Amino acid sequence: MTSGEFLSAEGIRVHFGALTVLDGVTFAIAEGEAVGIVGPNGAGKTTLLNVLAGSLRPAEGVVRFRGADVTGRGAATRSRLGIARSHQVPRPFGDLTVFENVLVGATAGGAARGAEARRRSLDVLERCGLGALANRRAEALGLLDRKRLEMARALATGPAVLLLDEIGGGLTDAEADELLVAVEAVRAQGVAIVWIEHIVHVLVRLVGRLVCLDAGSVIADGEPDVVMGDAAVVDAYLGRSA
Amino acid sequence: MTLLRVESLEARHGLLAAVRGVSLTLDAGETLALVGANGAGKTTLLRTIAGAHAAASGRVLLDGADVTRLPSHRRVGLGIALVPEGRRLFPGLTVEENLRVAGTRARPGRWNLETLLEAFPLLRPLRRQPAGTLSGGQQQVAAIARALMSNPRVLLLDEVSLGLAPRAVEDVYASLAQVLGEGATILLVEQDLGRALNVASRVVCMLEGRTVLEGSSRELTRERVTEAYFGLRRAGAKA
Numbered sequence: 001m002t003s004g005e006f007l008s009a010e011g012i013r014v015h016f017g018a019l020t021v022l023d024g025v026t027f028a029i030a031e032g033e034a035v036g037i038v039g040p041n042g043a044g045k046t047t048l049l050n051v052l053a054g055s056l057r058p059a060e061g062v063v064r065f066r067g068a069d070v071t072g073r074g075a076a077t078r079s080r081l082g083i084a085r086s087h088q089v090p091r092p093f094g095d096l097t098v099f100e101n102v103l104v105g106a107t108a109g110g111a112a113r114g115a116e117a118r119r120r121s122l123d124v125l126e127r128c129g130l131g132a133l134a135n136r137r138a139e140a141l142g143l144l145d146r147k148r149l150e151m152a153r154a155l156a157t158g159p160a161v162l163l164l165d166e167i168g169g170g171l172t173d174a175e176a177d178e179l180l181v182a183v184e185a186v187r188a189q190g191v192a193i194v195w196i197e198h199i200v201h202v203l204v205r206l207v208g209r210l211v212c213l214d215a216g217s218v219i220a221d222g223e224p225d226v227v228m229g230d231a232a233v234v235d236a237y238l239g240r241s242a
Numbered sequence: 243m244t245l246l247r248v249e250s251l252e253a254r255h256g257l258l259a260a261v262r263g264v265s266l267t268l269d270a271g272e273t274l275a276l277v278g279a280n281g282a283g284k285t286t287l288l289r290t291i292a293g294a295h296a297a298a299s300g301r302v303l304l305d306g307a308d309v310t311r312l313p314s315h316r317r318v319g320l321g322i323a324l325v326p327e328g329r330r331l332f333p334g335l336t337v338e339e340n341l342r343v344a345g346t347r348a349r350p351g352r353w354n355l356e357t358l359l360e361a362f363p364l365l366r367p368l369r370r371q372p373a374g375t376l377s378g379g380q381q382q383v384a385a386i387a388r389a390l391m392s393n394p395r396v397l398l399l400d401e402v403s404l405g406l407a408p409r410a411v412e413d414v415y416a417s418l419a420q421v422l423g424e425g426a427t428i429l430l431v432e433q434d435l436g437r438a439l440n441v442a443s444r445v446v447c448m449l450e451g452r453t454v455l456e457g458s459s460r461e462l463t464r465e466r467v468t469e470a471y472f473g474l475r476r477a478g479a480k481a
Contacts, residue, residue, distance in 0.1 A: 040279075040280065040433070041280040142257060143257035143258060146257070166281075169281050170257070170258035170259060170260070170281075170450075172259075198279050198280050198281045199281075199450060199473070200279075200472040200474065201472060201473035201474055204474070228472060228474060234464075234468050237279065237433075237471065237472075238277070238433070238434070238435035238436075238464070238467070238468065238471065239433065239434030239435055239436050239437060240436065241436060241464055
């Protein structure tokens with residue numbers, strides 16, 4: 001399979017005023033593939049995720065999903081098409097229960113209704129390890145469970161691709177292990193994953209491929225060991241070696 | 243002689259534990275560099291030492307005195323000064339006014355407006371200019387001078403080269419060399435490892451709120467720091 005046929009971004013340019021944040025990024029993933037995106041602060045990782053999710057329209061370039069040009073489609077439409085994303089800072093509806101939060105995702109854009117929406121929500125809660133907390137108010141959750149809920153809300157839309165933005169930050173080692181189990185379970189069901197993460201040692205336990213961005217450009221793309229051993233990648237994080 | 247001691251320090255941002263049981267010491271006259279990826283807790287650690295962020299637990303000791311619960315202005319008076327990330331000058335005040343404001347809590351010492359303008363000659367022609375009109379590099383030098391106005395015993399520097407053009411970074415480090423030559427005690431956060439190894443006698447690497455590597459700049463190799471920086475040895479061990 002050519003990876004470009006599933007979700008791809010070609011020649012993406014994004015400017016914030018005079019600053020070029022993405023400078024001709026081309027990136028593609030295959031159906032069911034798990035890809036990690038790394039890069040130093042300000043590299044353009046979240047901006048790329050926003051372009052893929054449809055919450056930011058690029059100045060130039062094309063986003064294709066299952067062969068169709070979706071560049072002009074907004075986030076709500078892409079969600080209905082099967083592209084879901086989580087945000088860096090989880091912001092659940094605090095006064096709704098965990099179940100109700102997920103139900104919002106399940107019914108978004110008419111994805112599911114009635115008994116089907118409830119069944120889907122409960123299924124997603126179990127897959128994300130939140131089954132026992134279904135009736136708890138979201139604002140009472142700890143950090144790990146908020147991150148699980150953030151992922152669960154995205155999964156409830158029934159996506160073919162899940163875009164994860166730094167869900168591993170701030171967790172203990174044991175919590176990160178639990179989160180990995182949940183993400184792995186999602187991938188095992190055939191959902192493709194694009195995961196931005198600063199915590200590289202957690203990321204490389206799940207993904208088979210890493211893409212490194214620096215200053216708005218892809219500087220490495222390949223197997224995690226190779227990418228993290230690439231001198232240009234190390235230089236991007238730690239400055240040029242003497 | 244240990245001037246600054248941090249003991250099992252913890253600091254949080256809401257639910258997130260940003261600094262998790264960090265302990266370190268800084269000897270008088272020593273320069274220690276903190277490196278680590280974004281989100282490792284470096285800035286929060288510096289801000290907690292300076293009193294700009296509350297410690298959840300643990301202690302900060304300056305010359306043996308516990309300052310953990312003191313507000314930041316009291317710590318400035320005792321000799322801890324922070325040059326914050328992003329410089330944070332008062333943009334509507336002139337360079338001189340920015341320095342004079344910082345002098346209100348000054349300890350006795352060699353630094354005052356005149357000695358600072360002498361030490362940082364690029365600031366002299368800018369002294370009557372609003373700080374907000376300065377270039378990034380000029381602002382950074384002004385921010386360092388502002389911190390020095392209080393005659394600190396420990397200077398905390400947070401990413402002084404962040405967002406600056408390479409030439410401006412050179413100017414800032416040339417200014418810093420002046421301070422280092424005075425035998426200052428400095429804890430600095432620096433993303434550029436080569437620069438950190440050059441200016442500091444010791445380097446501490448942080449990962450996810452903890453210190454994961456510490457050593458003298460002479461001993462540490464780029465490979466060892468890289469491994470600690472990304473936590474890849476731990477990943478390998480678990481596999």
